[in-house]
Amino acid sequence: MSGCRGASWESIARTLQTDNAPDAEIADRLHCAPAFVRRVRKDLGMRPWPVRVELQRRSVKPGDCEVADEVQRRYSELAVVIEDGHRRWRGRFSKDNVPMYSHKDSAYRVAFRIQHRREPVGQVRVECERARCVEGLHLSDQLMRERAKELRQETEALDGQL
Ligand SMILES: [Zn+2]
Structure with missing residues (x-):
């Protein structure tokens, strides 16, 4: 495939299938170019996920938080994408080894806000195997963990009935 330096059709397809995102x-x-990702997605018969539509829809929900462009820019400069889509923080760390975006905000919380467009509830935790990963998709807050737990319990209950 041409027109896309750095990523092949296969690598995009793999990412779409394992770690779908806009x-x-x-x-x-x-x-690579978003248009290329769109094309691979179409080739795979997956539903389109243009980020703008998604963000617009999310931004009308109550309780949303706006993340300033400047904050997003600084985050992506400091949160370097490494292998398998993890992100390594090259900014400051607290003395407890927490990646810090600013004095009061951890990089986790900022990454979470950028990813989910809302304030995280409770503690933000890294869910992937990479310690101190600051990829928004690899983080969870209390609300997400509670929902996941509920879902697990429902599934178990259903399995029990069968
Ligand atoms: Zn990760």
């Missing part, structure tokens, strides 16, 4: 986000991660 076109622009995958394009950013794999250093």
Whole structure:
């Protein structure tokens, strides 16, 4: 495939299948054009995920938080994408080894806000195997963990009935 330096059709397809995200986000991660991601997605018969539509829809929900462009820019400069889509923080760390965006905000919370467009509830935790990963998709807050637990319990209950 031409027209896309740094990422092949296969690598995009693999990312879409294992770690689906909006076109622009995958394009950013794999250093290629969003249009190419859109095309691969279409080839795979997957539903389109143009980030703008998604963000607009999210931004009308109550309780949303706006993340300033400047904050997003600084975050992506400091949160370097490494292998398998993890992000390594090259900014400051607290003395407890927490990646810090500013004096009061951890990089986790900022990454979470950028990813989910809302304030995280309770503690933000890294869910992937990479310690101190600051990729928004690899983080969870209390609300997400509670929902996941509920879902697990429902599934177990259903399994029990069968
Ligand atoms: Zn990670």
